[in-house]
Amino acid sequence: MTPVNFILYNDISENISVNVILKDETIWLTQKSMAELFGCSTDNISLHLKNIFNTGELNKQSVTEKISATAIDGKNYITQFYNLDAVISVGYRVNSAKATKFRIWATGVLKEFIQKGFVLDDERLKQGKKTFGKDYFKELLERVRSIRASERRIWQKIKLSRNTIFFIKRKKLILTLINFAGKY
Numbered sequence: 614m615t616p617v618n619f620i621l622y623n624d625i626s627e628n629i630s631v632n633v634i635l636k637d638e639t640i641w642l643t644q645k646s647m648a649e650l651f652g653c654s655t656d657n658i659s660l661h662l663k664n665i666f667n668t669g670e671l672n673k674q675s676v677t678e679k680i681s682a683t684a685i686d687g688k689n690y691i692t693q694f695y696n697l698d699a700v701i702s703v704g705y706r707v708n709s710a711k712a713t714k715f716r717i718w719a720t721g722v723l724k725e726f727i728q729k730g731f732v733l734d735d736e737r738l739k740q741g742k743k744t745f746g747k748d749y750f751k752e753l754l755e756r757v758r759s760i761r762a763s764e765r766r767i768w769q770k771i772k773l774s775r776n777t778i779f780f781i782k783r784k785k786l787i788l789t790l791i792n793f794a795g796k797y
Contacts, residue, residue: 634680641694647703652711661706671698
């Protein structure tokens with residue numbers, strides 16, 4: 614597999630990009646790529662990964678994979694890669710200016726999700742199948758349609774309830790008028 618340059622996140626002043634492998638609907642980075650991304654040494658990345666695995670935060674077998682990647686010299690090398698889960702965990706442990714920018718960005722995305730219930734990467738949706746080989750725009754449309762259908766059902770229930778209440782009030786009024794007429 615050939616690594617591709619991928620804009621992982623946006624900082625106010627720049628797009629932060631790194632060479633990654635796109636596989637299994639996620640990104641895969643080497644320790645070297647993570648060190649570049651977070652502005653620290655590969656030793657630092659290795660130490661954080663060791664602690665992440667030792668504490669049980671992540672299972673090493675589920676977030677690592679040996680992948681044959683084409684290097685700059687054109688040769689293929691089997692290299693240890695780490696998926697997005699590992700990258701995020703490392704990003705929240707590294708103490709550097711770049712890692713801080715990553716955490717600010719990640720926290721902003723999480724905050725937007727909590728507030729709105731959704732987060733969209735408009736540019737990625739416009740790209741279609743370009744990034745991960747799957748068109749997520751169709752999935753988004755299906756989910757919006759599902760939400761809209763639920764919304765219609767809610768309004769139908771409200772309308773039905775309103776009609777029922779009106780019918781009950783009307784029936785009560787008729788009964789009241791009958792009782793009133795019967796008294797005189």
